[in-house]
Amino acid sequence: MVYYVSEWVKDHPGGDAPLLSFAGRDVTDAFIAYHPGTAWKHLDQFFTSYYVKDFVVSEISKDYRRIANEFTRLELFEKKGHGRKLDKYAMGERGQSGSIDG
């Protein structure tokens, strides 16, 4: 699915950097990793088209999605998203908090 978010990037609660750096790419796994379930409903307003030509889901992505699904079903994640602190650390936000626990 293709989403047009160019005019919305500045309003993204996670900042514009992740959207700009992922522009034109498959963000399914990143979306699953960074968002609570409630974020999915926001996608509809940006939907433009389907793009299925040459689209292949890697084995790693399949594994990741299967595990994320299973862990969600088992309620192993915190309510609001999962892996958030570590993800923020990986995205370079550590400078603001000084620690991945901040």
Ligand code: HEM
């Ligand atoms: C393309 C469509 C996207 C939409 C519609 C979207 C939507 C949202 C929404 C609604 C939230 C707030 C969630 C909440 O209630 O806490 C959010 C937060 C966030 N998003 Fe996205 N997002 C998108 C893509 C991405 C991508 C590709 C990334 C990373 C690669 C990303 C990273 C984040 C981060 C880091 C937060 C902040 C999480 C927090 O600290 O609470 N988003 N996004």
